[in-house]
Amino acid sequence: GAVVSQHPSWVICKSGTSVKIECRSLDFQATTMFWYRQFPKQSLMLMATSNEGSKATYEQGVEKDKFLINHASLTLSTLTVTSAHPEDSSFYICSAPSGRLHTEAFFGQGTRLTVV
Amino acid sequence: LAKTTQPISMDSYEGQEVNITCSHNNIATNDYITWYQQFPSQGPRFIIQGYKTKVTNEVASLFIPADRKSSTLSLPRVSLSDTAVYYCLVGDANTNAGKSTFGDGTTLTVKP
Numbered sequence: 723g724a725v726v727s728q729h730p731s732w733v734i735c736k737s738g739t740s741v742k743i744e745c746r747s748l749d750f751q752a753t754t755m756f757w758y759r760q761f762p763k764q765s766l767m768l769m770a771t772s773n774e775g776s777k778a779t780y781e782q783g784v785e786k787d788k789f790l791i792n793h794a795s796l797t798l799s800t801l802t803v804t805s806a807h808p809e810d811s812s813f814y815i816c817s818a819p820s821g822r823l824h825t826e827a828f829f830g831q832g833t834r835l836t837v838v
Numbered sequence: 839l840a841k842t843t844q845p846i847s848m849d850s851y852e853g854q855e856v857n858i859t860c861s862h863n864n865i866a867t868n869d870y871i872t873w874y875q876q877f878p879s880q881g882p883r884f885i886i887q888g889y890k891t892k893v894t895n896e897v898a899s900l901f902i903p904a905d906r907k908s909s910t911l912s913l914p915r916v917s918l919s920d921t922a923v924y925y926c927l928v929g930d931a932n933t934n935a936g937k938s939t940f941g942d943g944t945t946l947t948v949k950p
Binding site for chain 1: 872874879880881882883884887925937938939940941942943
């Protein structure tokens with residue numbers, strides 16, 4: 723099946739710094755990717771839709787200036803957490819549809835971000 | 839996106855069949871039902887998808903009644919490695935898969 727890879731798997735950063743997370747579709751092209759955030763013991767929450775060649779669409783309540791999304795190619799979307807704070811510590815997951823109708827999405831393995 | 843309701847948790851023993859039911863009373867005509875499995879610190883993994891009646895693959899079966907207001911994921915003879923959170927999602931077949939509203943999911947614990 724299709725593979726979506728995230729990098730890094732985990733990252734620890736200091737408060738105030740920025741962190742970039744990459745999401746790649748390894749064997750298929752994805753004009754659209756999705757970014758989720760998951761806090762401990764909670765469900766996934768959709769943050770934004772990443773669109774190749776155009777601006778990302780953010781869900782209500784998600785700060786677009788804090789969570790910068792760039793979808794520069796058909797196989798790569800990046801999420802940059804700017805000026806990270808401890809409350810941004812979370813599990814970030816990306817996904818991409820396989821391209822066929824009514825079928826599954828493929829999720830990355832997730833990135834554990836810890837801001838200290 | 840239709841809202842889904844699942845039991846928060848379920849316990850089972852190795853070798854048993856597990857059935858997890860999901861309610862989706864507001865499911866729309868174009869909506870498909872998809873189930874995902876998530877292990878701790880991993881992204882969700884697709885299990886099965888269906889529109890109506892019954893779907894079966896190598897890992898699970900999905901039963902959908904005629905009114906489609908609920909669905910049941912059936913895991914035959916579970917093992918300890920099936921301990922995970924299971925999510926039921928309902929979404930329009932004409933939109934990109936992946937833009938999903940995840941409910942709370944069902945935490946399945948399989949005991950020896």
